[in-house]
Amino acid sequence: MRILSLSIVGASLICAIGVICFVYFKHRSIASRIAAGQRSATAAISLQPDMATTGLDESTIESYQKLVLGESRRLPGPNGECCSICLSDYNSKETVRCIPECRHCFHAECIDKWLHMNSSCPLCRNSPSPSHVHVMSTNP
Numbered sequence: 001m002r003i004l005s006l007s008i009v010g011a012s013l014i015c016a017i018g019v020i021c022f023v024y025f026k027h028r029s030i031a032s033r034i035a036a037g038q039r040s041a042t043a044a045i046s047l048q049p050d051m052a053t054t055g056l057d058e059s060t061i062e063s064y065q066k067l068v069l070g071e072s073r074r075l076p077g078p079n080g081e082c083c084s085i086c087l088s089d090y091n092s093k094e095t096v097r098c099i100p101e102c103r104h105c106f107h108a109e110c111i112d113k114w115l116h117m118n119s120s121c122p123l124c125r126n127s128p129s130p131s132h133v134h135v136m137s138t139n140p
């Protein structure tokens with residue numbers, strides 16, 4: 001009987017500790033959220049360069065024009081006969097992808113890998129997303 005009552009006391013004690021912990025952490029998270037809100041004005045500006053260096057998502061990359069080179073190996077863009085990422089010449093039947101803003105072309109597999117890590121053209125550093133340019137110019 002003593003063991004049973006001891007275990008009940010023990011269980012209720014654990015419950016009480018659990019509730020105290022829950023309330024404490026909930027309060028802490030609200031407090032930190034308020035603090036984060038107060039810092040958001042400065043954080044938004046400091047986050048901008050990080051956003052510019054991160055890559056694009058799959059759907060954005062897939063939205064860029066992709067084409068298979070014919071026998072003429074003629075590119076729709078202004079850059080030359082070799083891919084600026086892997087520095088090898090384009091061959092017929094190779095798939096290339098063009099960045100819409102500057103019309104620079106690269107091997108699809110090269111530019112896909114690049115755009116996963118960077119959001120700008122490797123040749124002219126133009127960002128393919130105009131929203132970044134707009135945000136950067138309004139923040140001095």
Ligand SMILES: [Zn+2]
Nearest residue numbers: 083086107110
């Ligand atoms: Zn390449």
Ligand SMILES: [Zn+2]
Nearest residue numbers: 102104121124
């Ligand atoms: Zn470019």
